[in-house]
Amino acid sequence: MPMPSSSPSFLSVVRASGRALARGLCLAAAVALPIQVAMAQEQARKGPSTIRDTEIEALLKDYTRPILKSAGLGQQNVEVVLISERSFNAFVADGKRIFVNTGALVDSTTPNQIIGVLAHETGHIAGGHLARMREQLAGAQTMAIVAMLLAAGGMAAGAAGGMNGRDLGNVGGAAMSAPQELIRRSLLNYQRGEEAAADRSAVKYLDATHQSAKGMLETFQRFQNDQLFISQRVDPYSLSHPMARERIAALEQLAKASPYxxxxxxxxLQARHDMMRAKLIGFMERPETVARRYPASDTSMAAQYARAISAYRFGNVNGSVAQIDALIARDPSNPYFYELKGQALLEAGRAGESVAPLRKAVAMTNGAPLIRSMLGQALVQAGNPSYTQEAIRELVQATQRDPNSASAWRSLSLAYGRSGDLANADLAAAQSSFADGEFKLGRELAARARQRFPQGSPGWLQADDLVNFKPPKSAANQQ
Structure with a gap:
């Protein structure tokens, strides 16, 4: 789990998390901050690092399901995407996804704290804040253009009147910057209003689901403490969120009025939350950090989980497997212990040994696609010819439910190749390239697959679709 370092602001509804949104954000920021715009464009082009994990995704889905239902979004297929980022942040970039940093999960000590964050972001989606913000951005662009044209006209008039170059530059610069600063403050003021509205909506959703808003309040109080040392020097009109003390006062009044x-x-649920945090810490932190947070004297299941993960990640696979077996003995009904055992063995080059625990994890999770993909990979890497057809079955089902997994498609291509089915091997390799954003290579592989399939067959049609696929311009420009 790579952990790029940055410190984004807390719960920002407008946050670059994809090329399309980044273009909209850059439009507004270009009014006054061209250097920061260039940096934001480069960061957005690279894209954030995301983390996939069946256990964590299942927990976050359980957190959001009642909230989304109370907001009238139960049928909208809103998903929570986990960003590999240590800072505490969550944001929305469209009407379908809530992005949550790993830091938010690790730092939230109770489910209620992260549920409050998710409720806040749901308020942005339900309130249509992103669509309205785009309207504000479009209006800001128009105002910026008008302001610059007026300023340019004033400079031209000054030049015609004999004003010298230095005075002309000073007047022109002031004429251009003043309207832009007003526009910037207007946009920030609008965004502060949306943040306050999302807070109110969050409390409403929590009340509807008989949950407390205390977790939200605790989170804001924590950020107020972080802000105290600079609060006297901050211009509140330059912030995209209400000042922490104002936000807390408003939220506290609403939260304490709730019967819940x-x-x-x-x-x-608290136990699952503790296990999630332990898992993230075990994967993200150095062994000495894990040992400090979860010393050997801590015999809780969460502590044992974190230590087992850390052991396998840093080379002590046998020790890790022994600890995982102890976890399984304590709770044999937990499928993620079997998944972890299989993953540790697979990544240690012991694919044959990983098959049995991964089969069990797949069966216990009703065929979770991420675990099923790992099982397929293990079956391929084990090198046993008798596993080939099982690998194909598992990977076909995994890619049907999760078609964006490049690694699953690659393993499927290998399995087809071993079976002698070169047409489907090329088609799966093409799908893997597309999932990786390698559109040019993907089209080349799809063209080769198309030649191998009988014309008009299902495989031929799939390959033909890939050959004729037109990627987004921003992606095509990188090919």
């Missing part, structure tokens, strides 16, 4: 303010998270 003292409601507690169910113990089973």
């Amino acid at each position: 303010y003292e409601a507690k998270d169910p113990p089973a």
Whole structure:
């Protein structure tokens, strides 16, 4: 799990997380901040690093399902995407996805704290804030152009009147920057209003689901403490969010008026939250950090989980497997222990040994596509010819449910190749290239696959679709 370092602002509804949104953001920022715009464009072009994990995704889905239903979004297929970023942040970039940093999950000590964050972001989606922000951005662009044209006209008039170059530059610069600063403040003021509206909506959703808003309040209080040392020097009109003290006062009044303010998270949900945090820490942190947070004296299941993950990640596979077996003995009904055992063995080059625990994990999770993909990869890497058809079955089902996994498509291509089915091997390799954004190579492989299939067959039609696929301009320019 790579962890690029940055410190984005907390719960920003307008956050570059894709090329399309980045273009919209750059439009507004270009009014006054061209250097920052260039940096944002480059960061957006590279894209954020995301993390996929069946256990964490299942927990986040359980957190969001009742909130989305209460917001009238239960049928919208809104998903939570996990960003590999240590800072505490969450944001929305469209009406279909809520992005959450790993840092937010690690730093939230109770489910209620992260549920409050998710409720806030749901408020942005339900309120249509992104669409309205785009309208504001479009209006800002128009105002900026008008302001620059007026300023240019003033400079031309000054030149015609005999004003010298230095005075002309000073007047022109002031004429251009003043309207732009007003536009910038107007946009930020609008965004602060949307943040406050999302807070109110979040409390409403939490009330509807009989959950407390105390977690949200605790989170904001934490950020208020971080802000105290600079609050006297901050211009509130230059912030995209309400000042922490104002936000807390408004939220506290709403939260404490709720009959569910003292409601507690169910113990089973708290236990799952603790396991999620331990998993992330085990994967992301150095062994010495894991040992400090989860010393050997801590016999909790979460602590044992973190230590087992850390051991396998840093070379002690046998020790890790022993710890995982101890976890399985404590709770044999947990499918993610079997998944972890299979993953540790697979990544240690012991693919044959990883097959059995991964088969069990697949069966216990009703064929979760990420785990099924790992099983298919293990079956391929084991090198046993008798596994080939099983690998194809598992990987076909995995890619049907999760078609964006490049690694699953690559393993499927290898399995087809071993079976002698070169047409489907090329088609799967093409799909893998497309999932990786390598459109030119993908089209070449699809063209080769098309030649191998009988014309008009299902495989031929799929290959033909890939050959004729037109990638987005921003992606095509990188080929």
